[in-house]
Structure formats: C-alpha cells, structure tokens
Amino acid sequence: MDEEVDMIYFTSDMHLGHEAIIHMCNRPFKNVEEMNKVLIRNFNNMVHKNDTVYLLGDVTHRVSLDEANELISKLNGHKILICGNHDKKYDESLFEGIYDFLELKGYCSTSISLMHYPMLEWPKSRHGSIHLHGHQHNRFEYNIQMKEQGIKRYDVGMDGNDYFPVSLNRILEFMEVEK
Template sequence: MIYFTSNMHLGHEAVIHMCNRPFKNVEEMNQVLIHNFNSIVHKNDTVYLLGDATHRISLDEANDLISKLNGHKIRIRGNHDKKYDKNLFEGIYDFLELKGYCSTSISLMHYAMPEWPKSRHGSIHLHGHQHNGFEYNMQMKEQGIKRYDVGVDGNAYFPVSLNRIFEFMEVEK
C-alpha cells in the first residue's frame, strides 16, 4: 500500500496551540501521531513524508522519532526539516512526480503549487505545509482543482492512502 502524510511536527510543543491540536502536551502528540501512523502503515508499505516530520528538537531526537515510523519512507523536504539521517529514507527530494499508479501523474511537494506538471490535464498535486483542515480539500474538489493537503491536521492525524485520495478525487485506478 502507498501512503502520504505531512506536517507531523513531532517534538514541536507550540504546534499544539498554533493548530488547535487535541493533545495535552508534546509527549501525547508524539505518541498518538506515531501510533496512528504505525496502525495503518506496515513495514512493507511505502509512505511519502511531504515535509516537516519534526520541528524544534535535536537532530538525534528527530532521527529517533522518525526511526519509529513503519514503512519504506520517501522524504520530500519541508521548510522545518533537518538534515535527518539519510539512511532513514529510501529517497530524498524537493519535488517528485509519480507515474504509473493511475492514468495520470501525481506531483509531490511540501508546498501547495498553483500549477504543476499536467495540472490542466487531470494530474494530481499532493502537498502539506499549510496545516489546513479537511474543508480545504473539499473546497479544492468543489472548484475542480486536483490538489490535496495530506497534512495530519486535515486528515484526522493519520496518513492518507493513495486509494483514499483516488476515491476522493474520483480517479480511475
């Protein structure tokens, strides 16, 4: 299975208040986010981390938290990411275009782009960065824009499967 997530901000106490997250402290947030992640992502799954996995913690602590996440991790750099241990990832990119999962391409970047490769021909853009609620994804769909925020804040604090995104966007597999 293939999953996507962003903006976990593991270790970042202030994000709880800044984004109205339902956690009493950073330890609870870290525990819940890692549990949610590992409850659906298994060791042989692939997960694309679209930036900001951690924030405001030491590199050693960041690497330790990321090492607890299941799956084959592919990193798309975010604005708060550190120079994590590259051995934790099977690939590290600023931008990545996926082809072959459906009849269209999927553009991955931490930031939301107004246009992306083949955006006028039905391709999909997945991003993070903005800490949107799910309403944003609904607005994009209603406007006919195939852009989806995979950040935890708008996805019940879980990664999102490629199948779920295809269903939401009504893309033929």
C-alpha cells in the first residue's frame, strides 16, 4: 500500500471577499461569490488536510473579521500565515503560526525566505537562496523574467499561478534547485 506523502504549498493574495480585485486584476469571475467558491475549491483540490501551506498574505480583504475567519476555516491543511498589508487579526487557532517574515531551512539544498512583499535582498540571496512573495499580483511571466535575470525570487500569488497554490516541488524544479 502506498503511503501518502504530505506536501508543502505556498500561495498569496487570495483576497477572499474582495469584489474590486476581480476588476483590478482582471480575474475571470462574475462576482465575489464565484471567486471565493473557485479559489477555495482550487485550494482544497490541491492542499489536503495533512499538507502544510504557507499563506503569504492578503488572504481576505473587505470582509468582517467573522467572515474572514469563516472563509479561512474552509481552507485545508496546516496553515502558516505570513502577514500581508490587508490581513486582519484573524483567529490565531486557524494557523500553526503567524509571522511577518520567515526563513525556511531543511526543505532543500538552500534556504527559502518568505515575506508578503518582494525584497531586493534577503538572507543568503547572494548564495543561491530563494525568496517567495506575493503582493504585486504578477502574472507568471514575472517569475520567468526573474529567472532569466538570475534572481531567485518567485511570486506565489494566485493571479500568476492559475488561481492555485504552488507546490514546493514545482518551485524547486522551476528554480533548478536540488531537493
């Protein structure tokens, strides 16, 4: 019998509940209800209950704290929040941890710096480390441009990743980093 391996995922800028983001980012949804439904479905189709997902900010926007907590509670996995500029003081029990910045070590041959905002430099940036961020609502072409310029910075936001979280394995393959 195959044993299911727990996966690690990253995402940012879901903006659940934020009607205006549909037009601001040209998202393909009729209304905020459809957007919330599709983003939560996409998230849960990829992230399973024992997986770990790092939410790099702006999970919700323009909703009450109670509604924000209700939306977050629908998301699968062990959630770790890296705070963004639109995040509220969510119910801490919904998360394994809440940070402004986090450096991950031991997942691959280099360290991974997590922050909502893109940084020009991060710990060990001149020594091959990776920086994952959101905030800018970039399309995937941004990640390609960063790679072509030799910059190991990757926007994990929903808008540039087909409205799905991104697996650590996919990022490492894209960055050509050893696991």
